Amino acid sequence: MHAYAVLPEDPTIHDLEIPTPSPEGRQVLLRVVRAGVCHTDTHLREGGYDLGSRGMMSMKDRGIEYPMVLGHEVVGVVEQVGGDVESVRPGDVRLIYPWIGCGRCRQCRAGYDNRCAAGENLGVARHGGYAESILVPDEKYLVDIDGVDPSWAATLACSGLTAYSAVDQVLPLEPDEPVVVFGAGGLGLTAIAILRSRGHRNICAVDVAERNLSLARDMGASSTVLSGAGVVGDIQQAAGGPASAVIDFVNNGVTASAAFDVLAKAGQMVQVGLFGGEVTIPTALLALRMIRVEGSFVGTLGQLQELVRIAQRGELPDIPVVERPLSAASVSQALDDLTAGGIAGRIVLTA
The missing domain is CATH 3.40.50.720 (NAD(P)-binding Rossmann-like Domain)
Incomplete structure (x- = not known):
């Protein structure tokens, strides 16, 4: 499959051909139809975060593997499911909760994946949504968005949450x-x-x-x-x-x-x-x-589910969304535009 990825110390977005994963157990493979663009992606492309006098927090030094496929605001269509999946089937449209925890620590067991010290977030530690397909490690991270515009729904996974x-x-x-x-x-x-x-x-x-x-x-x-x-x-x-x-x-x-x-x-x-x-x-x-x-760092799966319900009830005004095609060039331009501060609202890439 095509994936649009960054390499170490290289801000270029590369169009790479990588193997399409096959889901096992509770895993689900989705075809990406919407991928929101977030300021977090601009920092990841730069290689880390500015810590002031403490220097730069390098993603490479934290053990993040490259090439890194960014993109964590993702709506997809279910393509394949693992043998233990029960709640979704091929053809279902779902929003992905990307803030994946280890599943074992106290915070994860309490439902606070976003607080996990060993997080495996999609678009950072796992390949994200700037690609043709994305593998989600557990069906529980998929949220039904019936009745909500998919481009707006994609933004709920990060900016909304x-x-x-x-x-x-x-x-x-x-x-x-x-x-x-x-x-x-x-x-x-x-x-x-x-x-x-x-x-x-x-x-x-x-x-x-x-x-x-x-x-x-x-x-x-x-x-x-x-x-x-x-x-x-x-x-x-x-x-x-x-x-x-x-x-x-x-x-x-x-x-x-x-x-x-x-x-x-x-x-x-x-x-x-x-x-x-x-x-x-x-x-x-x-x-x-x-x-x-x-x-405050993103939110919980339960909060995303509640936010989607609020949107489905029509109680949440939608923010401006600029749609562009999903490609290496569009990912690169979108990140440049966010860095320059030239966008009002959110950019969502469409496949």
Whole structure:
């Protein structure tokens, strides 16, 4: 089968011919029909993550095998099933939960695959969706999306799930307490839509692009702030005071510092983005203001299933989606566009 992969220390997307796997046991082979493009893929193409003064966290040094077939927002059609599969059959269309755990540790046994320290995530440790086919290790990771547009559904596996999980961490709050969302790209727009669908009214979106802020207002943001000098004061003025919670979908040194400064006493900052860098926080203020700092990485299979049900009920506004064909050239261009910040919403590659 054709797969569009990266090689070590080589940002080129290569069109490779690799063997098509045969499913065994509870494994399922799907033909890829939609593959969303995520900022995480841009970092993986670069080879790792920026850790500020600690340097670069290299994927190669962490034991990730190459060639690496990226792509973790995948909708596919079941082609073949292992002998023990009972819940799906060839021809079924399914969204894939890609955040695969080891299945043995305490976190996995409790349903928190995304917390597994030995994760085998599709598109990272296992071949992902930038290919003609994808092998899923267990049928339980397949979610029925009947009635949901497949391109939008693909984005739910990462941007939707990540936003849903982050919102879960800050709610419940009083509906008019300020919640600030840094970054109004695909994830931020989804979070704003979810906050609004769950009855929250005071949502302040912050971004560097006015176009994204316009979309944020469409999704339900009650106020918007164009990032720049004096952003903390601008946010507090727009939101009507210090924030009860901040969800940071950028999470670089600038936004993390602003997130800390904009919070009210006993406020909560949830750091989601992987843009990298570092932040210095006054330890005395951390204690005196009782600030909670939490990291959030995607979400659980149960949360994805619930998010899909919300979408099926028509209770979740869909975000803008740009469709392009699935090819090596399209993968490369999409990653370049995301890196340059030239896309409003999400890119989904179609096969």
